[in-house]
Amino acid sequence: TGCGIPKSDFEALKSENKLLKTELAELQMRNEEINYLNKHSQVVLANTELKKLKSSYNGQEYMIKVKLPRGYENGNKTYPVLYVTDAETNFGGITYIVQRLIKDKLIPPLIVVGIAYNTDYKSFYRLRGRDLTPKQYDKLKIGPTGGAEKFCDFLSNELFPFIGENYRVVNNDRAIYGHSYGGLFGSYVLLKRSDLFNKYLLLSPSLWYSNNLMLEEANKSNLNLKSTGLYMASGELEPRIDDLQIEFASVLRNKKLSNLRMKDEVMDNETHRTIFGIGFTNGMRFLYARQKE
Numbered sequence: 001t002g003c004g005i006p007k008s009d010f011e012a013l014k015s016e017n018k019l020l021k022t023e024l025a026e027l028q029m030r031n032e033e034i035n036y037l038n039k040h041s042q043v044v045l046a047n048t049e050l051k052k053l054k055s056s057y058n059g060q061e062y063m064i065k066v067k068l069p070r071g072y073e074n075g076n077k078t079y080p081v082l083y084v085t086d087a088e089t090n091f092g093g094i095t096y097i098v099q100r101l102i103k104d105k106l107i108p109p110l111i112v113v114g115i116a117y118n119t120d121y122k123s124f125y126r127l128r129g130r131d132l133t134p135k136q137y138d139k140l141k142i143g144p145t146g147g148a149e150k151f152c153d154f155l156s157n158e159l160f161p162f163i164g165e166n167y168r169v170v171n172n173d174r175a176i177y178g179h180s181y182g183g184l185f186g187s188y189v190l191l192k193r194s195d196l197f198n199k200y201l202l203l204s205p206s207l208w209y210s211n212n213l214m215l216e217e218a219n220k221s222n223l224n225l226k227s228t229g230l231y232m233a234s235g236e237l238e239p240r241i242d243d244l245q246i247e248f249a250s251v252l253r254n255k256k257l258s259n260l261r262m263k264d265e266v267m268d269n270e271t272h273r274t275i276f277g278i279g280f281t282n283g284m285r286f287l288y289a290r291q292k293e
Helices: 007-039 087-103 121-131 148-166 181-192 209-220 239-254 275-287
Strands: 048-054 061-067 079-084 111-116 169-179 199-203 228-235 260-267
Touching: 048 148, 061 087, 061 148, 079 087, 079 148, 087 111, 087 121, 087 275, 111 148, 121 148, 121 181, 148 169, 148 181, 169 181, 169 275, 181 199, 181 209, 181 228, 199 275, 209 239, 228 239, 228 275, 239 260, 260 275
Parallel strands: 079 111, 079 169, 169 199, 199 228, 228 260
Antiparallel strands: 048 061, 061 111
16 A cells, blocks of 8 residues: 555455444444333332442343332231242233233232343343353354253342342242253253242243254253242244244153142244233233132
């Protein structure tokens, strides 16, 4: 070039500059989205509190959403707790269905705790990919993966004690709800950290992750479960997930676990996204059927 810079170095600088411009534009877009969400997220759910809790295990500050049952403030009763992954997007729908089921006396009154990140959509997907996956899997190129064990430590040693100190809970009655990667995470917890929960509601679990890793783990696992409820469902219009869910459930049934009460379903005409309403409703009714008031 005229500046005496070798052409190869000049092209490399141009390429690096282009990449930096792209990254800067993405950061600006994410910042604008966060600002927009902060200005246009003014809906308030009745009997709901927001808390922030930073984890020492992964350095993440979580937004914790707590939905209390009607009448919580009047009395000293303790309540089961439902923990919800992906509460960035699903918390409103979850709490509405829970409220309806309680009103019809199909489930007992309970506390819903949603775990969110309070960030933009792209960052949310990157962070859930980190927290809800059981091992690093670079093939997906979705950002950091394999953070499930640290997320479990956050739940066990930080979130559960925080909820127990601030709310009236039944300490040995904890459920987890997860969809897709959340369902994958729930299957990991069942197999590896079953002390954390006694109820699992897993929809469209991503059991294909890392070459069907959780299916492999289920086959070789010697489970020693306390009294546990498991509900799994997926839609017939997501065949890969259906097939692996059916196989996973079959493996568990063949172990003849006396302490495991389980139901799995493939829902007619449902997709990976539409499974939520009917799957969550059926799952809650199954898991809490013996605790109806």
